[in-house]
Amino acid sequence: MAVAIAQIVETEGTFTENQIQDLLNSLLPVLHFIHSHNVIHRDIKPGNIIRRADKQLVLVDFGAAKIATGTALLKTGTSIGSPEYIAPEQARGKAFFTSDLYSLGVTCLYLLTQVSPFDLFDPGEDAWIWRQYLAKNPVSEQLGKMLDKMIENATNRRYQTAVEVLKEINTQVAIDLAVPQTISKLVKPAPTPTLTQQQTYNWQCFHTLTGHKNLIYSVAFSPNGEVVASGSDDKTIKLWGVEDAQEIVTLIGHTNSVYTVAFSPDGLMLASSSHDKTIKLWRMKDGQEIRTLLGHINSVYGAAFSPDGEIIASCSWDKTIKIWRVQDGQEIRTLAGHTNLVYFVAFSPDGETIASCSWDRTVKIWRVKDGKLIRTLTGHTDSVRCIAFSPNGDFLASGSHDNTIKIWWVKDWQEVLTITGHSWYVDSIAFSPDGEILASSSNQIIKIWRVKDGQEICNIAGHTNSVYSVNFSPEGEFLASGSSDKTIKIWQNTMFV
Incomplete structure (x- = not known):
């Protein structure tokens, strides 16, 4: 039976760094796929990521997805998505491919802390304070810097493509080759082999x-x-x-x-x-x-x-x-x-x-x-x-x-x-x-x-x-x-x- 990871984190607790890396390795190829076909998901959040019975992670609910062709990316429209997780530009009615990366990054912060993204950002300081909520769940400096870059306020300071993030995760040019046959059916990547x-x-x-x-x-x-x-x-x-x-x-x-x-x-x-x-x-x-x-x-x-x-x-x-x-x-x-x-x-x-x-x-x-x-x-x-x-x-x-x-x-x-x-x-x-x-x-x-x-x-x-x-x-x-x-x-x- 498929279960949303929003429910999983409530019953099983916060995600570890390895689970976050596994999540990113599973979903970033999906984003690469849809972005290469000029589609922006626009509603990435814990409720739209499910874990199937076979433990594979799948991105679902493309109801808010938008075809981004020509100058469509530059046009201001209606804000779509969940307020806690959408990028600042998306809240203003503009969505870019990197907006999905922002939402995925914020999703990771929630999974690491089990704290609402609204409380992970200090508007007075104009800064993310998510590390304060890690408690006994520390992350490496490498993952922390990567997440910080995914959730940058300015789009030009974020990763521009899903492949760029994957390079950071896997230390060299690497992309999970288990790419979905269809958008809604992702084959989860094999875990990094142990010795x-x-x-x-x-x-x-x-x-x-x-x-x-x-x-x-x-x-x-x-x-x-x-x-x-x-x-x-x-x-x-x-x-x-x-x-x-x-x-x-x-x-x-x-x-x-x-x-x-x-x-x-x-x-x-x-x-x-x-x-x-x-x-x-x-x-x-x-x-x-x-x-x-x-x-x-x-x-x-x-x-x-x-x-x-x-x-x-x-x-x-x-x-x-x-x-x-x-x-x-x-x-x-x-x-x-x-x-x-x-x-x-x-x-x-x-x-x-x-x-x-x-x-x-x-x-x-x-x-x-x-x-x-x-x-x-x-x-x-x-x-x-x-x-x-x-x-x-x-x-x-x-x-x-x-x-x-x-x-x-x-x-x-x-x-x-x-x-x-x-x-x-x-x-x-x-x-x-x-x-x-x-x-x-x-x-x-x-x-x-x-x-x-x-x-x-x-x-x-x-x-x-x-x-x-x-x-x-x-x-x-x-x-x-x-x-x-x-x-x-x-x-x-x-x-x-």
Whole structure:
């Protein structure tokens, strides 16, 4: 049963600092979402924040919400909202995005003190005196300063966006990635892992697979998790058993380096792309080549199946992306717009969009049904080498030769997080099946990051040369990596042991 936090504080007492941080981490992404769609809530207060039966915090009652377009923000209107919690400018009939931040800040003061906001402000001194009411519930200097800035009287002295507040809370550029599917249904962020929780993300080498004669560019798990495929500079593809580490078969047919291997969603086919300018489809049951897709005029770096398995997207040094029909290998259309070679392509989980990344430092988003360019994402300062959609389709990650990983919010294609920590090019990235962690490779190192805030939680070393590909198994128990040391390593998450 859902309960308003106004009622909770009456029965359970004041909130602690950790509870306030949890509240802010839960609600600020909602404000980022509605503000990015030009909506101001205008009535944030304890009575409009509920705790659901599953303990998740949700912002409700958008009856006072206002669309802020054009000059609407500058117009004086009727004062809306609860007098104790609204910002001074809102009391005068003007509401801004930062007015919601003010109300959220005042709400936090009430939760910390259980005292009416009217009594937390001294009009004679024109100052907030909320610290006098903390009693035995002290807060850190950092949180205190942050709340003071949220409740500044002058709008230009407050935080201007929800993301700015989140940066302060999480110490580096961080935004909760559990963004609501709808405004009224917020998925609460996972709590900051304790040391014990972080230790579950230790990865031990389970198998080292040897047999390729040259570097490995790509690795992929079959949908049932029983097979790993690898594509190599030695022009071959190998299939390996995950449990016994035995080579099953070697697929021969490409006349140059194999850059990408990808399983069809049903696991019946494997696609491979090559420096020989082709994409090949292979039948998994016997390793026989089904057909070769011809049309690119230069090396084909990436290939990906759509979620329904009916089409394939490929990308090339020829600066194009091509979409092919799997059934007969016919080219459906060519997407042109990048100004340099295209490294990688990925379908969104709903199959409606394709993302591509390029040497031209951009990520482009295309609509599948007609090939229309929807958006160009800029922000990386060097080539964008790899991309991946989160399993729920809410986010896109990109890895670059600028040594960073960026997370983009699919709802509005805004950058919400930059992950730093690699000292060299980021060559591959992959989301875990639950979307909570992200793996990346750079040079000889694989790093595991917490998606929520970009914190590094594991550093995996073991390869003796650059790692060009990482991928999780379907259940998340294993992580496969392919390297220029000519080996594939399968790492096991110790939480499954």
